[in-house]
Amino acid sequence: MSLTSELADPAGLLSRWCARVFTGTPLAARRVEEAVHGVHPVRPALARPPRQHWAQVGGAFGQRVADLVQAAPPYYALLGMLRAQWGGAAWAHDQAAAYPTHAGLPGEYRARALNIRPAATTWLDLGDGFPDIDPVPGAPLLWADFLARARRYQARHAPPGLLGEPGAEAGLARTAWVLSACEDIYRSGETDPRLGRVVDGGGTIDQLRALPGDEVVTELTGLARRLHERGVLWELRRLAGVPPEGTQLGIAGPTIVPGWADGDLLLGRIDPEAGIGDGTATLVDVKTVVTVRDPGRVARWLWQILLYAWLDTGDLYRIRDVGLLLARHGTLVCWPVDELAAELLGTADLVEHRRDEFRDLASGILRRAGLSLPES
Structure with a gap:
């Protein structure tokens, strides 16, 4: 707890x-x-959004703001991928080590990058403990490509401290939604059926990015715009x-x-x-x-x-x-x-x-x- x-x-x-x-x-x-008195909040495009909508948008926007602050690994999304057996321990550490925050770590720490976290004055070593598994066929490659593309897109269109143009923010919103859905697996142990069908069924990156509906993407880009306005x-x-x-x-x-x-x-x-x-x-x-x-x-x-x-x-x-x-x-x-x-x-x-x-x-x-x- x-x-x-x-x-x-x-x-x-x-x-x-x-x-x-x-x-x-x-x-x-x-x-x-x-x-917040007198401030009109950004509301969902749907008049009666489903109950899970609020948590999904909240999680996705939390990921977007995290990326705004630091180009760090999506730690809990990667842990969710591990829990869903979409990658093994060594694979997850390799993915974390590819992010700018962790890329300069010595080799011994890069090999455990998912459990190495920055603090204000030092690095925290959270230890080991991930079991070796046989991942779902094709899933590690799919997620590795997804994460690599996300890093390149972020670096090009909205590096830390900056918001992107509206079109770029829409793309970032889709990435953030998917990563948040993976984090939910770690937090709750439950997988969004839509996400599971794409990954376990040998789907594509485009199918992953299409999971959040246009109205969700519009809402997330509105939240990003509100930060600027x-x-x-x-x-x-x-x-x-x-x-x-x-x-x-x-x-x-x-x-x-x-x-x-x-x-x-x-x-x-x-x-x-x-x-x-x-x-x-x-x-x-x-x-x-x-x-x-x-x-x-x-x-x-x-x-x-x-x-x-x-x-x-x-x-x-x-x-x-x-x-x-x-x-x-x-x-x-x-x-x-x-x-x-x-x-x-x-x-x-x-x-x-x-x-x-x-x-x-x-x-x-x-x-x-x-x-x-x-x-x-």
């Missing part, structure tokens, strides 16, 4: 602890609602220290506690060899909801981004600010970590005490799951 699932269970130990100590949550949640792209670049165009803005999918807590975006001038440029970074969670009027849901978002920052006990990511990217509204809401903690607690006096209390609580949960907090 992840931190997200712990918070989603109202009867869970962690969820009950948050509800008890974060007495200032309603005021903080109101700030989020006020930030509302100035969020500039805000992301500013949080990254305004690097040169085409340069990464930070880390996509930072692994805060392996197997338990993975963030969406970490923004900052990051170089695992030399350290982070100005000593600080901003952890941002991406949300693709139409409304923020559900105080319980917004509360869980706020608890999660604060607890993610508190979980970085080794200060591997230098998280000093946290935020929510409300994608359909084109709005970014950020807080210094200690300021959000004081707001949620209703006082600044208890921040350190409650942080230590949470870490003790989290240590117990992790220990029972065979995990542990990160070290410096």
